[in-house]
């Protein structure tokens with residue numbers, strides 16, 4: 329099926345990165361969010377990121393302008409109904425995602441493909457609540473979207489071959505690489521990454537190291553570009569906790585128990601970079617460890 333237009337739900341860090349790469353690849357993009365501020369911030373950030381790419385010669389000035397011209401925003405979810413492909417990238421909470429799909433359904437064209445950028449939630453379960461489980465898939469981008477090469481593709485139990493092939497073609501057109509994962513909690517990347525991040529928080533909780541020593545150890549000792557606590561702040565501690573809860577409940581194994589210290593940070597509203605404070609405090613000139 330030909331995809332020309334894309335509707336992105338949720339204008340947070342993932343939604344704006346997804347809109348950026350699709351607009352650059354020539355798709356018309358309509359972003360929707362419940363907050364006008366989030367929409368305005370997303371457009372400003374996409375503009376800034378495209379400008380940085382242009383200033384470094386990665387894209388031309390014409391590409392930058394054309395991409396910005398293809399991005400539109402709306403507070404009205406129903407407006408996304410006329411797009412060919414929906415990518416839901418709202419908060420990592422199943423009830424939020426279900427409500428979005430329920431609200432979208434009456435406005436959709438019959439052939440529109442529905443996808444979720446969920447980091448962990450069952451694609452089969454999300455799909456089963458829609459009128460088109462055969463046209464529903466997990467479409468999992470990595471953060472920061474304009475930089476990271478991978479997209480995980482997750483078929484639900486009912487996803488048909490045409491939908492899968494269409495998304496493979498889309499991944500190729502946006503210049504990324506697909507990895508297919510089965511629909512089990514947190515798929516591939518987060519099944520492996522998130523327990524490591526959770527273990528880093530346990531290492532902090534138990535006093536084995538402080539924020540700085542844990543991150544330095546993993547950066548310098550294993551060549552990770554970011555330490556696990558810095559990466560957790562980058563992803564968002566609410567998202568990390570949500571993923572651990574899905575792993576814990578979905579696989580019913582205590583090895584996925586979220587660290588109580590991670591829960592405490594989330595309860596405090598210290599969600600990482602997006603709220604200005606997490607394992608580091610970002611409100612000054614340079615990030616300062618909070619423990």
Ligand SMILES: CC(=O)CC(=O)SCCNC(=O)CCNC(=O)[C@H](O)C(C)(C)COP(=O)(O)OP(=O)(O)OC[C@H]1O[C@@H](n2cnc3c(N)ncnc32)[C@H](O)[C@@H]1OP(=O)(O)O
Nearest residue numbers: 377380384386447469470471472474475517518553554563
């Ligand atoms: C939770 C989930 O469900 C799944 C996930 O996403 S898990 C998280 C996956 N992501 C990671 O693991 C990221 C790990 N970190 C990294 O790879 C790197 O630290 C990083 C790419 C984020 C930054 O790299 P860096 O070398 O430290 O910084 P920097 O030099 O500023 O950036 C490298 C390039 O990325 C670009 N970049 C960085 N952040 C960007 C952003 N948000 N948007 C667009 N471009 C960005 C920079 O402009 C720079 O581009 P050039 O090569 O053209 O100069």
Ligand SMILES: NC(=O)C1=CN([C@@H]2O[C@H](COP(=O)(O)OP(=O)(O)OC[C@H]3O[C@@H](n4cnc5c(N)ncnc54)[C@H](OP(=O)(O)O)[C@@H]3O)[C@@H](O)[C@H]2O)C=CC1
Nearest residue numbers: 338339340341342361362366417418419420446447471563
């Ligand atoms: N962070 C990461 O590294 C990655 C995240 N993901 C996944 O992407 C999704 C989004 O994550 P991320 O961008 O980090 O989260 P953010 O918190 O940055 O953004 C989520 C956005 O969704 C908005 N939102 C909440 N409810 C609704 C709704 N009903 N309708 C429309 N918009 C809504 C939020 O608005 P408000 O702020 O007003 O609540 C916010 O703007 C999650 O499913 C996450 O698991 C996938 C890969 C990597």
